[in-house]
Amino acid sequence: AKIAEDKLAEIIIEQDELQNRIEEMGREITDAYEPGTELRLVCILRGAVMFMADLSQSINMPVTFDFMEVSSYSGTESTGTVRIIKDLEDAISGEHVLIVEDIIDTGLTLRNVVDMLETRKPASIKVATLLDKPERRDYKHIDVDFNGFEIPDKFVVGYGLDYEEKYRNLPFIGVLEEGEYN
Numbered sequence: 515a516k517i518a519e520d521k522l523a524e525i526i527i528e529q530d531e532l533q534n535r536i537e538e539m540g541r542e543i544t545d546a547y548e549p550g551t552e553l554r555l556v557c558i559l560r561g562a563v564m565f566m567a568d569l570s571q572s573i574n575m576p577v578t579f580d581f582m583e584v585s586s587y588s589g590t591e592s593t594g595t596v597r598i599i600k601d602l603e604d605a606i607s608g609e610h611v612l613i614v615e616d617i618i619d620t621g622l623t624l625r626n627v628v629d630m631l632e633t634r635k636p637a638s639i640k641v642a643t644l645l646d647k648p649e650r651r652d653y654k655h656i657d658v659d660f661n662g663f664e665i666p667d668k669f670v671v672g673y674g675l676d677y678e679e680k681y682r683n684l685p686f687i688g689v690l691e692e693g694e695y696n
């Protein structure tokens with residue numbers, strides 16, 4: 515983490531603040547379901563890996579893990595579609611699904627994932643995101659059930675979030691120096 519810090523303009527969410535909020539989110543999620551409900555956690559690769567690993571430890575009910583990777587069609591973002599790179603391993607029909615995301619930016623990824631998973635007839639679908647950038651939202655109709663932090667429109671990295679696949683391992687959320695990506 516030390517090596518990366520000199521490339522960051524600022525840290526916007528420190529490690530302890532992040533962890534405290536994630537524990538609180540785990541309690542909120544636990545309280546939102548009937549006792550005894552089994553929950554299928556769906557991690558959207560790759561950014562949500564860290565968040566799902568930590569969040570799941572604060573959810574006090576039986577959970578199972580599955581993973582999905584999607585990609586925006588580059589250059590044709592206006593079509594508003596994404597393609598599945600890696601689908602879920604298990605069927606979700608009749609299951610209570612919680613989609614776990616690191617960040618909602620335009621909303622393109624989540625809008626498409628929710629639409630795809632809804633066709634599979636789960637018992638319920640809810641969404642947990644660590645970060646939300648409401649200023650950037652193009653896809654208005656997304657219900658976010660559990661949101662960790664609203665953040666301003668800055669290029670953030672760390673705790674799963676990357677710039678060119680790097681910085682995912684930082685234990686905090688930081689803003690990259692402008693020279694690092696412009």
Ligand code: PRP
Pocket residue numbers: 558559560561562584585586615616617618619620621622623624675676
């Ligand atoms: C990032 C992030 C979200 C998505 C948010 O993923 O992890 O999944 O973009 O942006 P949107 O709301 O505009 O769709 P990315 O596609 O960079 O893949 P990654 O998780 O592997 O980094």
Ligand code: MN
Pocket residue numbers: 558559560561562616
């Ligand atoms: Mn992602």
Ligand code: MG
Pocket residue numbers: 561676
């Ligand atoms: Mg990314």
